[in-house]
Amino acid sequence: xxxxxxxxxxxxxxxxxxxxxxxxxxxxxxxxxxxxxxxxxxxxxxxxxxxxxxxxxxxxxxxxxxxxxxxxxxxxxxxxxxxxxxxxxxxxxxxxxxxxxxxxxxxxxxxxxxxxxxxxxxxxxxxxxxxxxxxxxxxxxxxxxxxxxxxxxxxxxxxxxxxxxxxxxxxxxxxxxxxxxxxxxxxxxxxxxxxxxxxxxxxxxxxxxxxxxxxxxxxxxxxxxxxxxxxxxxxxxxxxxxxxxxxxxxxxxxxxxxxxxxxxxxxxxxxxxxxxxxxxxxxxxxxxxxxxxxxxxxxx
Amino acid sequence: xxxxxxxxxxxxxxxxxxxxxxxxxxxxxxxxxxxxxxxxxxxxxxxxxxxxxxxxxxxxxxxxxxxxxxxxxxxxxxxxxxxxxxxxxxxxxxxxxxxxxxxxxxxxxxxxxxxxxxxxxxxxxxxxxxxxxxxxxxxxxxxxxxxxxxxxxxxxxxxxxxxxxxxxxxxxxxxxxxxxxxxxxxxxxxxxxxxxxxxxxxxxxxxxxxxxxxxxxxxxxxxxxxxxxxxxxxxxxxxxxx
Numbered sequence: 001x002x003x004x005x006x007x008x009x010x011x012x013x014x015x016x017x018x019x020x021x022x023x024x025x026x027x028x029x030x031x032x033x034x035x036x037x038x039x040x041x042x043x044x045x046x047x048x049x050x051x052x053x054x055x056x057x058x059x060x061x062x063x064x065x066x067x068x069x070x071x072x073x074x075x076x077x078x079x080x081x082x083x084x085x086x087x088x089x090x091x092x093x094x095x096x097x098x099x100x101x102x103x104x105x106x107x108x109x110x111x112x113x114x115x116x117x118x119x120x121x122x123x124x125x126x127x128x129x130x131x132x133x134x135x136x137x138x139x140x141x142x143x144x145x146x147x148x149x150x151x152x153x154x155x156x157x158x159x160x161x162x163x164x165x166x167x168x169x170x171x172x173x174x175x176x177x178x179x180x181x182x183x184x185x186x187x188x189x190x191x192x193x194x195x196x197x198x199x200x201x202x203x204x205x206x207x208x209x210x211x212x213x214x215x216x217x218x219x220x221x222x223x224x225x226x227x228x229x230x231x232x233x234x235x236x237x238x239x240x241x242x243x244x245x246x247x248x249x250x251x252x253x254x255x256x257x258x259x260x261x262x263x264x265x266x267x268x269x270x271x272x273x274x275x276x277x278x279x280x281x282x283x284x285x286x287x288x289x290x291x292x293x294x295x296x297x298x299x300x
Numbered sequence: 301x302x303x304x305x306x307x308x309x310x311x312x313x314x315x316x317x318x319x320x321x322x323x324x325x326x327x328x329x330x331x332x333x334x335x336x337x338x339x340x341x342x343x344x345x346x347x348x349x350x351x352x353x354x355x356x357x358x359x360x361x362x363x364x365x366x367x368x369x370x371x372x373x374x375x376x377x378x379x380x381x382x383x384x385x386x387x388x389x390x391x392x393x394x395x396x397x398x399x400x401x402x403x404x405x406x407x408x409x410x411x412x413x414x415x416x417x418x419x420x421x422x423x424x425x426x427x428x429x430x431x432x433x434x435x436x437x438x439x440x441x442x443x444x445x446x447x448x449x450x451x452x453x454x455x456x457x458x459x460x461x462x463x464x465x466x467x468x469x470x471x472x473x474x475x476x477x478x479x480x481x482x483x484x485x486x487x488x489x490x491x492x493x494x495x496x497x498x499x500x501x502x503x504x505x506x507x508x509x510x511x512x513x514x515x516x517x518x519x520x521x522x523x524x525x526x527x528x529x530x531x532x533x534x535x536x537x538x539x540x541x542x
Contacts, residue, residue: 036469253501
Protein backbone atom coordinates (compact mmCIF):
# COMPACT_ATOMS: atom_id res chain seq x y z
CA UNK A 1 0.00 0.00 0.00
CA UNK A 2 1.27 3.37 -0.97
CA UNK A 3 -1.19 5.47 1.02
CA UNK A 4 -2.88 4.23 4.19
CA UNK A 5 -5.44 6.49 5.86
CA UNK A 6 -7.20 5.27 8.99
CA UNK A 7 -9.91 7.10 10.90
CA UNK A 8 -8.64 10.59 10.19
CA UNK A 9 -10.72 13.40 11.69
CA UNK A 10 -10.08 17.13 11.62
CA UNK A 11 -12.15 20.02 12.94
CA UNK A 12 -11.80 23.77 12.66
CA UNK A 13 -13.67 25.26 15.63
CA UNK A 14 -17.27 24.16 15.01
CA UNK A 15 -16.70 22.84 11.48
CA UNK A 16 -16.04 19.12 11.15
CA UNK A 17 -13.88 19.19 8.04
CA UNK A 18 -13.11 15.45 8.07
CA UNK A 19 -14.92 12.72 9.96
CA UNK A 20 -13.36 9.28 10.30
CA UNK A 21 -11.84 9.05 6.87
CA UNK A 22 -10.26 5.69 5.98
CA UNK A 23 -8.98 4.35 2.66
CA UNK A 24 -5.92 2.77 1.07
CA UNK A 25 -4.27 3.47 -2.24
CA UNK A 26 -2.18 0.80 -3.96
CA UNK A 27 1.14 1.44 -5.67
CA UNK A 28 0.78 2.80 -9.22
CA UNK A 29 -2.92 3.44 -8.72
CA UNK A 30 -4.72 6.62 -9.79
CA UNK A 31 -7.12 7.23 -6.92
CA UNK A 32 -9.68 10.03 -7.23
CA UNK A 33 -11.29 12.03 -4.44
CA UNK A 34 -14.52 13.25 -5.97
CA UNK A 35 -16.54 15.93 -4.22
CA UNK A 36 -17.70 19.55 -4.24
CA UNK A 37 -16.09 22.62 -2.67
CA UNK A 38 -16.08 22.32 1.10
CA UNK A 39 -16.14 18.50 1.10
CA UNK A 40 -12.79 18.35 2.91
CA UNK A 41 -10.55 17.37 0.00
CA UNK A 42 -7.91 20.05 0.56
CA UNK A 43 -7.80 19.44 4.32
CA UNK A 44 -7.12 15.78 3.63
CA UNK A 45 -4.36 16.63 1.13
CA UNK A 46 -2.74 18.96 3.65
CA UNK A 47 -2.77 16.26 6.33
CA UNK A 48 -1.29 13.65 3.98
CA UNK A 49 1.44 16.01 2.79
CA UNK A 50 2.34 16.81 6.43
CA UNK A 51 1.26 20.46 6.27
CA UNK A 52 -1.53 19.99 8.79
CA UNK A 53 -1.97 17.68 11.78
CA UNK A 54 -5.16 15.65 12.18
CA UNK A 55 -7.10 15.68 15.48
CA UNK A 56 -7.54 11.92 15.34
CA UNK A 57 -6.41 8.93 13.31
CA UNK A 58 -3.26 7.88 11.52
CA UNK A 59 -1.87 7.91 8.02
CA UNK A 60 1.22 6.75 6.20
CA UNK A 61 2.61 7.64 2.81
CA UNK A 62 5.05 5.31 1.03
CA UNK A 63 5.60 3.57 4.35
CA UNK A 64 6.29 6.76 6.32
CA UNK A 65 4.09 8.00 9.15
CA UNK A 66 2.71 11.51 8.59
CA UNK A 67 3.65 12.62 12.10
CA UNK A 68 6.92 10.89 13.01
CA UNK A 69 8.43 10.60 9.52
CA UNK A 70 7.22 13.89 8.10
CA UNK A 71 10.65 14.83 6.77
CA UNK A 72 10.91 11.61 4.76
CA UNK A 73 7.46 12.17 3.34
CA UNK A 74 8.37 15.65 2.14
CA UNK A 75 11.32 14.20 0.22
CA UNK A 76 9.22 11.48 -1.36
CA UNK A 77 6.02 13.17 -2.44
CA UNK A 78 5.08 15.72 -5.05
CA UNK A 79 2.26 18.13 -4.24
CA UNK A 80 0.39 20.36 -6.63
CA UNK A 81 -1.93 22.55 -4.54
CA UNK A 82 -5.24 23.79 -5.89
CA UNK A 83 -4.01 27.34 -5.95
CA UNK A 84 -1.12 28.09 -8.34
CA UNK A 85 1.84 28.27 -5.98
CA UNK A 86 4.95 28.70 -8.10
CA UNK A 87 6.97 31.90 -8.19
CA UNK A 88 5.14 34.23 -10.57
CA UNK A 89 8.16 36.46 -11.09
CA UNK A 90 10.57 33.65 -11.93
CA UNK A 91 10.64 32.27 -15.47
CA UNK A 92 9.56 28.74 -16.36
CA UNK A 93 13.16 27.57 -16.34
CA UNK A 94 14.03 29.38 -13.10
CA UNK A 95 11.07 27.78 -11.32
CA UNK A 96 12.18 24.33 -12.44
CA UNK A 97 15.78 24.96 -11.41
CA UNK A 98 14.64 26.30 -8.05
CA UNK A 99 12.58 23.23 -7.23
CA UNK A 100 15.27 20.88 -8.54
CA UNK A 101 17.85 22.54 -6.28
CA UNK A 102 15.56 22.41 -3.24
CA UNK A 103 15.26 18.65 -3.69
CA UNK A 104 18.98 18.23 -4.42
CA UNK A 105 18.50 17.15 -8.00
CA UNK A 106 18.73 18.61 -11.50
CA UNK A 107 16.37 19.04 -14.41
CA UNK A 108 18.48 16.50 -16.35
CA UNK A 109 18.47 13.76 -13.71
CA UNK A 110 14.80 12.81 -14.02
CA UNK A 111 14.22 14.39 -17.41
CA UNK A 112 12.57 11.24 -18.82
CA UNK A 113 9.75 11.66 -16.31
CA UNK A 114 8.83 15.21 -17.25
CA UNK A 115 9.96 15.23 -20.88
CA UNK A 116 6.48 14.77 -22.41
CA UNK A 117 5.11 17.65 -20.37
CA UNK A 118 8.15 19.89 -20.45
CA UNK A 119 8.47 19.97 -24.25
CA UNK A 120 5.01 21.58 -24.37
CA UNK A 121 6.15 24.53 -22.23
CA UNK A 122 9.74 24.64 -23.44
CA UNK A 123 9.00 27.28 -26.13
CA UNK A 124 8.06 29.60 -23.23
CA UNK A 125 10.96 28.68 -20.93
CA UNK A 126 12.10 32.29 -20.60
CA UNK A 127 8.60 33.62 -19.85
CA UNK A 128 7.67 34.51 -16.28
CA UNK A 129 5.32 31.98 -14.71
CA UNK A 130 2.80 34.74 -13.92
CA UNK A 131 2.44 35.49 -17.63
CA UNK A 132 1.53 31.95 -18.66
CA UNK A 133 -1.99 30.83 -19.66
CA UNK A 134 -3.95 28.60 -17.27
CA UNK A 135 -3.12 25.40 -19.11
CA UNK A 136 0.58 26.26 -19.29
CA UNK A 137 0.74 27.14 -15.58
CA UNK A 138 -0.81 23.78 -14.80
CA UNK A 139 1.80 21.96 -16.89
CA UNK A 140 4.65 23.86 -15.23
CA UNK A 141 3.26 23.11 -11.78
CA UNK A 142 3.08 19.41 -12.66
CA UNK A 143 6.71 19.46 -13.88
CA UNK A 144 7.83 21.10 -10.63
CA UNK A 145 5.91 18.53 -8.57
CA UNK A 146 7.61 15.69 -10.47
CA UNK A 147 11.14 17.02 -10.65
CA UNK A 148 12.47 14.87 -7.77
CA UNK A 149 10.75 11.68 -9.03
CA UNK A 150 8.34 11.39 -6.11
CA UNK A 151 6.86 8.05 -5.08
CA UNK A 152 3.45 9.59 -4.49
CA UNK A 153 1.92 12.53 -6.34
CA UNK A 154 -0.82 14.65 -4.75
CA UNK A 155 -2.88 16.72 -7.16
CA UNK A 156 -5.49 18.96 -5.54
CA UNK A 157 -8.09 19.97 -8.16
CA UNK A 158 -5.53 20.24 -10.96
CA UNK A 159 -8.19 20.82 -13.63
CA UNK A 160 -10.49 23.33 -11.91
CA UNK A 161 -11.02 26.37 -14.11
CA UNK A 162 -9.22 24.76 -17.04
CA UNK A 163 -10.94 24.40 -20.41
CA UNK A 164 -11.87 20.95 -21.81
CA UNK A 165 -8.90 20.76 -24.19
CA UNK A 166 -6.33 21.35 -21.44
CA UNK A 167 -8.30 19.08 -19.13
CA UNK A 168 -8.11 16.19 -21.61
CA UNK A 169 -4.38 16.76 -22.18
CA UNK A 170 -3.77 16.79 -18.44
CA UNK A 171 -5.46 13.42 -17.93
CA UNK A 172 -3.51 11.97 -20.84
CA UNK A 173 -0.33 13.08 -19.05
CA UNK A 174 -1.46 11.40 -15.80
CA UNK A 175 -2.16 8.16 -17.63
CA UNK A 176 1.36 8.24 -19.07
CA UNK A 177 2.85 8.80 -15.60
CA UNK A 178 1.13 5.68 -14.41
CA UNK A 179 3.44 2.72 -14.76
CA UNK A 180 6.46 4.85 -13.92
CA UNK A 181 6.21 3.80 -10.27
CA UNK A 182 4.20 6.78 -9.16
CA UNK A 183 1.02 6.57 -7.11
CA UNK A 184 -1.40 9.39 -7.82
CA UNK A 185 -4.03 10.83 -5.48
CA UNK A 186 -6.08 13.38 -7.39
CA UNK A 187 -9.12 15.40 -6.35
CA UNK A 188 -11.73 16.90 -8.63
CA UNK A 189 -15.22 18.38 -8.51
CA UNK A 190 -15.84 17.08 -12.07
CA UNK A 191 -17.79 13.85 -11.97
CA UNK A 192 -16.80 13.01 -15.56
CA UNK A 193 -13.15 12.80 -14.51
CA UNK A 194 -14.01 10.12 -11.97
CA UNK A 195 -14.30 7.58 -14.80
CA UNK A 196 -10.61 8.14 -15.62
CA UNK A 197 -9.43 6.96 -12.17
CA UNK A 198 -8.74 3.36 -11.19
CA UNK A 199 -10.74 3.78 -7.99
CA UNK A 200 -12.60 6.70 -6.51
CA UNK A 201 -13.92 7.90 -3.17
CA UNK A 202 -17.03 10.07 -3.25
CA UNK A 203 -16.71 12.65 -0.49
CA UNK A 204 -19.11 15.25 0.88
CA UNK A 205 -19.26 17.24 4.14
CA UNK A 206 -16.12 15.57 5.44
CA UNK A 207 -17.43 12.05 5.01
CA UNK A 208 -16.74 9.37 2.45
CA UNK A 209 -19.98 8.21 0.82
CA UNK A 210 -18.52 5.32 -1.17
CA UNK A 211 -15.21 3.84 -2.34
CA UNK A 212 -15.00 1.58 -5.39
CA UNK A 213 -14.01 1.46 -9.05
CA UNK A 214 -16.02 3.91 -11.20
CA UNK A 215 -17.81 0.97 -12.87
CA UNK A 216 -18.76 -0.59 -9.54
CA UNK A 217 -20.05 2.72 -8.18
CA UNK A 218 -22.41 3.12 -11.11
CA UNK A 219 -23.59 -0.50 -10.77
CA UNK A 220 -24.55 0.10 -7.16
CA UNK A 221 -27.30 2.44 -8.34
CA UNK A 222 -30.30 0.17 -7.95
CA UNK A 223 -33.21 2.22 -9.31
CA UNK A 224 -34.38 2.47 -12.91
CA UNK A 225 -33.57 5.92 -14.27
CA UNK A 226 -35.64 7.55 -17.00
CA UNK A 227 -34.71 10.40 -19.30
CA UNK A 228 -37.64 12.77 -19.67
CA UNK A 229 -38.14 15.71 -21.94
CA UNK A 230 -41.12 17.83 -23.00
CA UNK A 231 -41.94 21.14 -24.63
CA UNK A 232 -41.36 23.16 -21.45
CA UNK A 233 -38.54 22.26 -19.06
CA UNK A 234 -39.75 24.44 -16.19
CA UNK A 235 -43.31 23.02 -16.27
CA UNK A 236 -41.94 19.50 -16.68
CA UNK A 237 -39.80 19.74 -13.53
CA UNK A 238 -42.66 21.26 -11.53
CA UNK A 239 -45.12 18.61 -12.70
CA UNK A 240 -42.73 15.77 -11.89
CA UNK A 241 -42.18 17.18 -8.41
CA UNK A 242 -45.96 17.23 -7.94
CA UNK A 243 -46.27 13.61 -9.07
CA UNK A 244 -46.75 11.77 -5.82
CA UNK A 245 -44.80 8.65 -6.82
CA UNK A 246 -41.55 10.44 -7.62
CA UNK A 247 -38.40 9.31 -5.84
CA UNK A 248 -36.04 11.84 -7.45
CA UNK A 249 -36.31 14.57 -10.08
CA UNK A 250 -33.07 16.13 -11.31
CA UNK A 251 -32.44 18.33 -14.35
CA UNK A 252 -29.76 16.62 -16.41
CA UNK A 253 -28.73 18.62 -19.44
CA UNK A 254 -31.43 18.48 -22.10
CA UNK A 255 -33.34 15.89 -20.04
CA UNK A 256 -34.67 15.39 -16.53
CA UNK A 257 -33.54 12.25 -14.73
CA UNK A 258 -36.55 10.71 -13.03
CA UNK A 259 -36.85 7.75 -10.67
CA UNK A 260 -40.09 6.36 -9.29
CA UNK A 261 -40.82 4.99 -5.82
CA UNK A 262 -42.72 1.95 -7.05
CA UNK A 263 -41.10 -1.26 -8.28
CA UNK A 264 -43.84 -1.70 -10.92
CA UNK A 265 -43.58 1.80 -12.38
CA UNK A 266 -45.50 2.26 -15.60
CA UNK A 267 -44.16 5.07 -17.85
CA UNK A 268 -47.48 5.32 -19.70
CA UNK A 269 -49.22 6.33 -16.50
CA UNK A 270 -46.70 9.10 -15.96
CA UNK A 271 -47.15 10.23 -19.55
CA UNK A 272 -50.91 10.53 -19.04
CA UNK A 273 -50.29 12.57 -15.89
CA UNK A 274 -47.90 14.92 -17.70
CA UNK A 275 -50.38 15.33 -20.56
CA UNK A 276 -53.01 16.33 -18.03
CA UNK A 277 -50.58 19.14 -17.08
CA UNK A 278 -50.73 20.35 -20.70
CA UNK A 279 -47.21 19.22 -21.53
CA UNK A 280 -46.55 18.08 -25.10
CA UNK A 281 -43.74 16.31 -27.01
CA UNK A 282 -43.25 14.09 -23.98
CA UNK A 283 -40.42 11.59 -24.21
CA UNK A 284 -39.83 8.99 -21.49
CA UNK A 285 -37.02 6.51 -22.03
CA UNK A 286 -34.78 4.34 -19.88
CA UNK A 287 -31.23 5.53 -19.37
CA UNK A 288 -28.25 4.35 -17.37
CA UNK A 289 -26.99 5.85 -14.14
CA UNK A 290 -23.90 8.04 -14.12
CA UNK A 291 -21.49 8.70 -11.26
CA UNK A 292 -23.34 11.95 -10.67
CA UNK A 293 -26.66 10.10 -10.22
CA UNK A 294 -24.98 7.81 -7.70
CA UNK A 295 -23.43 10.76 -5.89
CA UNK A 296 -26.80 12.52 -5.60
CA UNK A 297 -28.57 9.38 -4.42
CA UNK A 298 -25.92 8.74 -1.76
CA UNK A 299 -25.90 12.35 -0.52
CA UNK A 300 -29.69 12.69 -0.51
CA UNK B 301 -39.93 36.87 -35.07
CA UNK B 302 -37.45 39.68 -35.71
CA UNK B 303 -38.66 41.69 -32.70
CA UNK B 304 -38.32 38.65 -30.50
CA UNK B 305 -34.53 38.91 -30.56
CA UNK B 306 -33.27 40.69 -27.45
CA UNK B 307 -29.62 40.41 -28.44
CA UNK B 308 -28.65 41.10 -32.06
CA UNK B 309 -24.99 40.93 -33.03
CA UNK B 310 -23.68 41.65 -36.54
CA UNK B 311 -20.01 41.56 -37.50
CA UNK B 312 -18.89 42.49 -33.99
CA UNK B 313 -15.10 42.84 -33.86
CA UNK B 314 -12.54 43.80 -31.25
CA UNK B 315 -8.86 44.31 -31.96
CA UNK B 316 -6.03 44.93 -29.53
CA UNK B 317 -3.26 46.34 -31.74
CA UNK B 318 -2.72 43.76 -34.48
CA UNK B 319 -4.45 41.02 -32.54
CA UNK B 320 -8.07 40.26 -33.42
CA UNK B 321 -9.64 39.01 -30.19
CA UNK B 322 -13.18 38.88 -31.57
CA UNK B 323 -13.47 38.41 -35.31
CA UNK B 324 -16.74 39.58 -36.90
CA UNK B 325 -19.15 37.48 -34.87
CA UNK B 326 -22.84 37.44 -35.82
CA UNK B 327 -25.73 35.87 -33.92
CA UNK B 328 -29.12 36.61 -32.32
CA UNK B 329 -30.58 35.55 -28.98
CA UNK B 330 -34.35 35.23 -28.47
CA UNK B 331 -36.49 36.42 -25.60
CA UNK B 332 -36.55 33.85 -22.79
CA UNK B 333 -33.81 31.77 -24.36
CA UNK B 334 -31.03 30.14 -22.34
CA UNK B 335 -28.03 30.82 -24.54
CA UNK B 336 -24.66 29.21 -23.84
CA UNK B 337 -21.61 31.14 -24.99
CA UNK B 338 -18.69 28.72 -24.97
CA UNK B 339 -15.03 28.85 -25.80
CA UNK B 340 -11.62 27.73 -24.55
CA UNK B 341 -9.46 30.04 -22.43
CA UNK B 342 -8.35 32.81 -24.76
CA UNK B 343 -10.95 32.14 -27.47
CA UNK B 344 -12.38 35.64 -27.05
CA UNK B 345 -15.58 34.99 -25.14
CA UNK B 346 -14.82 37.36 -22.26
CA UNK B 347 -13.90 40.14 -24.70
CA UNK B 348 -17.12 39.54 -26.64
CA UNK B 349 -19.22 39.56 -23.50
CA UNK B 350 -17.59 42.77 -22.27
CA UNK B 351 -18.80 44.47 -25.44
CA UNK B 352 -22.30 43.12 -24.97
CA UNK B 353 -22.58 44.36 -21.39
CA UNK B 354 -21.39 47.83 -22.36
CA UNK B 355 -17.97 47.96 -20.73
CA UNK B 356 -15.84 47.65 -23.87
CA UNK B 357 -16.30 49.52 -27.16
CA UNK B 358 -16.22 47.43 -30.35
CA UNK B 359 -13.55 48.15 -32.97
CA UNK B 360 -16.19 47.56 -35.64
CA UNK B 361 -19.55 45.91 -36.13
CA UNK B 362 -22.92 46.34 -34.50
CA UNK B 363 -24.84 44.90 -31.60
CA UNK B 364 -27.99 45.77 -29.73
CA UNK B 365 -28.78 44.44 -26.28
CA UNK B 366 -32.36 44.87 -24.99
CA UNK B 367 -32.87 47.43 -27.77
CA UNK B 368 -29.81 49.54 -26.92
CA UNK B 369 -26.80 50.01 -29.17
CA UNK B 370 -23.48 48.84 -27.66
CA UNK B 371 -21.64 51.58 -29.56
CA UNK B 372 -23.75 54.53 -28.49
CA UNK B 373 -25.83 53.50 -25.46
CA UNK B 374 -23.60 51.45 -23.14
CA UNK B 375 -24.93 53.18 -20.00
CA UNK B 376 -28.53 52.21 -20.80
CA UNK B 377 -27.38 48.63 -21.36
CA UNK B 378 -25.72 48.48 -17.94
CA UNK B 379 -28.94 49.62 -16.27
CA UNK B 380 -31.12 47.21 -18.21
CA UNK B 381 -29.23 43.95 -17.78
CA UNK B 382 -28.41 41.72 -14.85
CA UNK B 383 -24.90 40.32 -14.32
CA UNK B 384 -23.52 37.56 -12.17
CA UNK B 385 -20.05 36.11 -12.00
CA UNK B 386 -18.41 33.48 -9.86
CA UNK B 387 -15.54 35.90 -9.26
CA UNK B 388 -17.51 39.02 -8.39
CA UNK B 389 -20.86 38.49 -6.83
CA UNK B 390 -21.92 39.60 -3.37
CA UNK B 391 -20.20 41.42 -0.52
CA UNK B 392 -19.06 38.83 2.01
CA UNK B 393 -19.03 41.34 4.86
CA UNK B 394 -22.62 42.46 4.35
CA UNK B 395 -25.59 40.36 5.48
CA UNK B 396 -27.97 38.68 3.05
CA UNK B 397 -30.53 41.46 3.55
CA UNK B 398 -27.90 44.22 3.27
CA UNK B 399 -26.64 42.78 -0.02
CA UNK B 400 -30.16 42.73 -1.45
CA UNK B 401 -30.76 46.31 -0.27
CA UNK B 402 -27.42 47.47 -1.63
CA UNK B 403 -27.92 46.04 -5.10
CA UNK B 404 -31.54 47.19 -5.17
CA UNK B 405 -30.26 50.70 -4.41
CA UNK B 406 -27.55 50.50 -7.09
CA UNK B 407 -30.24 49.73 -9.67
CA UNK B 408 -32.36 52.63 -8.46
CA UNK B 409 -35.26 50.69 -6.91
CA UNK B 410 -37.45 52.58 -4.42
CA UNK B 411 -37.21 51.71 -0.71
CA UNK B 412 -40.64 50.12 -0.79
CA UNK B 413 -39.79 48.08 -3.86
CA UNK B 414 -36.53 46.90 -2.28
CA UNK B 415 -38.36 45.85 0.87
CA UNK B 416 -40.94 43.82 -0.99
CA UNK B 417 -38.31 42.30 -3.33
CA UNK B 418 -36.14 41.32 -0.35
CA UNK B 419 -39.09 39.60 1.33
CA UNK B 420 -40.00 37.63 -1.80
CA UNK B 421 -36.42 36.68 -2.53
CA UNK B 422 -35.61 35.53 1.00
CA UNK B 423 -38.80 33.50 1.07
CA UNK B 424 -38.26 31.87 -2.34
CA UNK B 425 -34.71 30.83 -1.53
CA UNK B 426 -35.61 29.68 1.99
CA UNK B 427 -33.10 32.08 3.58
CA UNK B 428 -35.33 33.29 6.46
CA UNK B 429 -32.98 31.92 9.12
CA UNK B 430 -29.86 33.47 7.66
CA UNK B 431 -31.26 36.79 6.37
CA UNK B 432 -29.26 38.72 8.96
CA UNK B 433 -26.10 36.63 8.70
CA UNK B 434 -23.01 37.73 6.79
CA UNK B 435 -22.94 36.38 3.25
CA UNK B 436 -19.32 35.28 3.82
CA UNK B 437 -20.56 32.69 6.32
CA UNK B 438 -22.89 30.97 3.83
CA UNK B 439 -22.04 27.83 1.84
CA UNK B 440 -20.95 28.47 -1.74
CA UNK B 441 -24.12 26.98 -3.20
CA UNK B 442 -26.36 29.36 -1.22
CA UNK B 443 -24.22 32.31 -2.26
CA UNK B 444 -24.58 31.35 -5.91
CA UNK B 445 -28.36 31.07 -5.69
CA UNK B 446 -28.60 34.38 -3.82
CA UNK B 447 -26.22 36.03 -6.25
CA UNK B 448 -28.34 34.91 -9.21
CA UNK B 449 -31.55 36.14 -7.58
CA UNK B 450 -29.92 39.50 -6.75
CA UNK B 451 -28.86 39.86 -10.39
CA UNK B 452 -32.59 39.69 -11.26
CA UNK B 453 -33.65 42.26 -8.64
CA UNK B 454 -34.45 45.01 -11.17
CA UNK B 455 -36.36 42.62 -13.46
CA UNK B 456 -33.81 42.79 -16.29
CA UNK B 457 -34.76 41.53 -19.74
CA UNK B 458 -31.42 39.76 -19.98
CA UNK B 459 -29.13 38.32 -17.35
CA UNK B 460 -25.48 37.55 -18.12
CA UNK B 461 -23.93 34.70 -16.14
CA UNK B 462 -20.17 34.45 -16.23
CA UNK B 463 -19.15 30.88 -15.31
CA UNK B 464 -21.80 30.68 -12.64
CA UNK B 465 -21.84 27.22 -11.08
CA UNK B 466 -18.30 25.86 -10.68
CA UNK B 467 -17.41 23.85 -7.63
CA UNK B 468 -20.78 23.18 -6.01
CA UNK B 469 -22.24 19.75 -5.36
CA UNK B 470 -24.45 18.16 -8.03
CA UNK B 471 -27.73 18.66 -6.17
CA UNK B 472 -27.11 22.35 -5.45
CA UNK B 473 -26.05 22.87 -9.05
CA UNK B 474 -29.38 21.47 -10.21
CA UNK B 475 -31.27 23.76 -7.85
CA UNK B 476 -29.38 26.61 -9.50
CA UNK B 477 -30.46 25.43 -12.95
CA UNK B 478 -34.04 25.22 -11.76
CA UNK B 479 -33.79 28.93 -10.89
CA UNK B 480 -32.48 29.59 -14.40
CA UNK B 481 -35.34 27.60 -15.97
CA UNK B 482 -37.77 29.64 -13.88
CA UNK B 483 -36.30 32.96 -15.00
CA UNK B 484 -36.37 31.80 -18.60
CA UNK B 485 -39.97 30.63 -18.22
CA UNK B 486 -40.87 34.12 -17.01
CA UNK B 487 -39.38 35.60 -20.16
CA UNK B 488 -35.90 36.61 -18.99
CA UNK B 489 -33.15 35.82 -21.46
CA UNK B 490 -30.22 34.02 -19.85
CA UNK B 491 -26.79 34.42 -21.48
CA UNK B 492 -24.26 32.01 -19.96
CA UNK B 493 -20.54 32.11 -20.68
CA UNK B 494 -18.78 28.99 -19.53
CA UNK B 495 -16.16 26.44 -20.29
CA UNK B 496 -17.86 23.84 -18.14
CA UNK B 497 -19.41 21.62 -20.77
CA UNK B 498 -21.93 20.09 -18.40
CA UNK B 499 -23.45 23.58 -18.07
CA UNK B 500 -23.67 23.77 -21.83
CA UNK B 501 -25.92 20.70 -21.88
CA UNK B 502 -28.65 22.69 -20.10
CA UNK B 503 -28.81 25.54 -22.63
CA UNK B 504 -31.46 25.91 -25.36
CA UNK B 505 -28.76 26.84 -27.85
CA UNK B 506 -25.01 27.19 -27.59
CA UNK B 507 -22.35 28.95 -29.61
CA UNK B 508 -18.73 27.81 -29.56
CA UNK B 509 -15.96 30.34 -30.12
CA UNK B 510 -12.56 29.27 -31.44
CA UNK B 511 -9.81 31.85 -32.06
CA UNK B 512 -12.20 34.82 -32.06
CA UNK B 513 -14.82 33.31 -34.38
CA UNK B 514 -18.07 31.49 -33.74
CA UNK B 515 -17.43 28.06 -35.20
CA UNK B 516 -20.73 26.43 -34.27
CA UNK B 517 -24.15 27.57 -33.11
CA UNK B 518 -27.09 25.25 -32.52
CA UNK B 519 -29.01 23.28 -29.91
CA UNK B 520 -26.83 20.88 -27.88
CA UNK B 521 -28.83 18.01 -29.36
CA UNK B 522 -28.15 18.99 -32.97
CA UNK B 523 -24.48 19.70 -32.28
CA UNK B 524 -24.06 16.27 -30.76
CA UNK B 525 -25.77 14.70 -33.78
CA UNK B 526 -23.65 16.69 -36.22
CA UNK B 527 -20.37 15.68 -34.59
CA UNK B 528 -21.63 12.14 -33.88
CA UNK B 529 -20.73 12.26 -30.18
CA UNK B 530 -22.83 11.85 -27.06
CA UNK B 531 -21.84 14.86 -24.98
CA UNK B 532 -20.95 18.53 -25.39
CA UNK B 533 -17.46 17.97 -24.05
CA UNK B 534 -16.65 15.88 -27.12
CA UNK B 535 -18.30 18.44 -29.44
CA UNK B 536 -16.04 21.05 -27.92
CA UNK B 537 -12.92 18.90 -28.22
CA UNK B 538 -13.64 18.18 -31.89
CA UNK B 539 -14.06 21.87 -32.67
CA UNK B 540 -11.25 23.25 -30.58
CA UNK B 541 -8.70 20.63 -31.56
CA UNK B 542 -9.62 21.01 -35.22
